[in-house]
Amino acid sequence: GVFTTLVRALGIPKVEVVELYDIEPWATDHLGSPIGLIFCFLYQKDKHRPREFRDSAGERLWFANQLCEDACASQALLNIVFNTDVEIGGTLAAFKADTMEMSPVMRGLAISNSLPIRAAHNALARYTSPTTRQRQRSDIQSADDLEETYHFIGYIPAHGKVWELDGLKPGPLEVGEMNYGGSGAEGWMDVVRPALRLKMKKYGGAEEGANIKFNLLALVNEQYCNASDELELAKRKRSQLERRLDAKYPQGWQGQVRSPLSLS
Template sequence: MAHPGVQVVNGQNNPDTITHLCRSLGISPTLTFHDVLSTTPDMLSHIPRPVNALILLADTPIYLATRSAVEPTIHLYAGSGPEEPVLWMRQTIGHACGLMAVLHVVLNLDSGKHVTGSELQALVKKAVELQPTERAELLYQSKFLEEAHMDAASQGCSIVPSPREDCGFHFVAFVRKEGKVWELNGGMNGPLLRGQLEGDLLSENGLEMTVNDFLQAAETVDHRGISIVAVSG
């Protein structure tokens, strides 16, 4: 089902703010970020493919309408090690759901090749071997993550809200890895497997596995907005 309009939250989740954060973290410029202003085929045709990751931002009423019944079904994740199908990180850093969404994307796409040579590469080598609690603590104590986070905030990037601001929005990352689609949200109990997919995330089946239920909820509840960024590269 195509949704002709997506009410974009200005400044909250857009390619410029995400690109700024990625450059601060030393992430490869081969990853590019693109607004998804509509899920109609004509509008999607302007986005470079394949798209194997999406970053979604949804106002709380939309998020609750789609995930309040889902979250209790997700078992508390206890995985670790390189054999795990996906790298998931619990969020313990306040006001960092945008940062966590970006990390979930770049650390899982293409086996993490987009962080080669960066401080993130060294961090992820440690993180992979740790249990979720210790992994979250490693992120929390990482000075360079804090600096990139604060730099984005100082540039006015509202992907990083002020510590005094309760933005009321939720970031969710969707990643297609080895043919499986994962929903990655550090505020949930663990990663959520959405299914097996042959095409990319902007294919009809890809949209159905990822953002369509959020877009449908946006048509039925009062909200301040929803936005989607596609990740190409």
């Protein structure tokens, strides 16, 4: 619900965010093909610094580095929607156009300095009073005393591959290739599923004892829009059928069928 509210605050219509309770097919197949996934986990700082790399396909993606430590949720969402064909509204469309030629670092800086994006994010942020923040700083003795930090990353299908979009990494990471050419999204969940399992194992799986603090969200077409589209399709099919019946039975056919359903 919070993410869907953030989506609306950013001006993105016709999509919503739903929670997934498992990564297995029984828990995801009913969604068809999600637009993207957002994975949340208890963050542990990597001991090694990732090397810079270049991927010709990855460079075609819109990707921003995370420069603000408490904005990874909004960052993951933007990294997803800017690489899909969903309607993003005028404000984000202008922002994407203005930052298209920028480097990932400069895009991250642009996100931090964008008043509309900052306002949408802060409207849903947890408030901490200045007094509480000062007390927390005085109580911290070492890095181990910091409260648990959660990190959000995105997954999308694009350019025939599945990508992990982590704002703390230098660029998009290729998860795997889809087993067909083109840029469609059918079946990409089968590619991303092993990557999610590895991520859960790396950051503490249940078999090792304790940390199962993960959350998986899917960005999907809004259910109301889907139902509305299905209704409009049913209306058109009904209209076509009635025209054919009118042509075949010019004297009238309504009396030969049971009371028809009204699709007003």
